[in-house]
Amino acid sequence: MSDPNDLRAFLKEAWQHLGRGVTDSRSPARYPTFATTDSNGTPQARTVALRGASQSGATVEVHTDTQTDKIASLRQTPLAALHIWLPKADLQIRLTAEVEILTGDAVEDAWAKVPEGSRVSYGTEPAPGTPIDHVYAYEKPSKRSRFAVLVCHLTHMDLVHLGERHRRAVFTKDDGWQGSWVAP
Numbered sequence: 001m002s003d004p005n006d007l008r009a010f011l012k013e014a015w016q017h018l019g020r021g022v023t024d025s026r027s028p029a030r031y032p033t034f035a036t037t038d039s040n041g042t043p044q045a046r047t048v049a050l051r052g053a054s055q056s057g058a059t060v061e062v063h064t065d066t067q068t069d070k071i072a073s074l075r076q077t078p079l080a081a082l083h084i085w086l087p088k089a090d091l092q093i094r095l096t097a098e099v100e101i102l103t104g105d106a107v108e109d110a111w112a113k114v115p116e117g118s119r120v121s122y123g124t125e126p127a128p129g130t131p132i133d134h135v136y137a138y139e140k141p142s143k144r145s146r147f148a149v150l151v152c153h154l155t156h157m158d159l160v161h162l163g164e165r166h167r168r169a170v171f172t173k174d175d176g177w178q179g180s181w182v183a184p
């Protein structure tokens, strides 16, 4: 049994789950909830797919279409919160991040790795969220120019483990990800 008081191990476990989310589409970490603040100050949450996770860089990555509302929100307020619940591990992961929007030449390599069949997620006409006259009155061409990578530079992680005794810790960029226990 590992030491429950080991902050470093707790953080490592969370990053292992994030890494699994990137590589394993059956992992619950594959589909975080991604929340932004819109121009009215209203929180907006939606499901996304986790496309990258790096503990050393303290980043996670998400792909999106430049014409989605989340991009408009992020251009105004470049902050996001991500949430993941891992039922088997009894672990909740909450992340706060400063979001960098990459497009154009900066996403060439990432675009090259997007499977042909998935490229239609980037380019819906009319743009996502536009009112339409019929349920299927839209097209899904793939448009390289509409592909964006959201690099989420983490500033804060909050982990809650529902064990026999609950554990909660916060880790911040400012404290060099050392972390500290808080009451759950």
Ligand SMILES: Cc1cc2nc3c(=O)[nH]c(=O)nc-3n(C[C@H](O)[C@H](O)[C@H](O)COP(=O)(O)O)c2cc1C
Pocket: 031, 044, 046, 047, 048, 049, 050, 062, 063, 064, 065, 068, 069, 070, 071, 128, 129
């Ligand atoms: C399982 C699932 C995975 C999704 N993955 C993504 C994704 O990786 N990127 C994305 O922009 N939208 C993704 N979506 C769609 C979003 O949830 C959302 O409907 C869309 O991006 C428009 O959101 P917005 O108008 O708030 O920007 C996914 C939806 C589901 C149900």
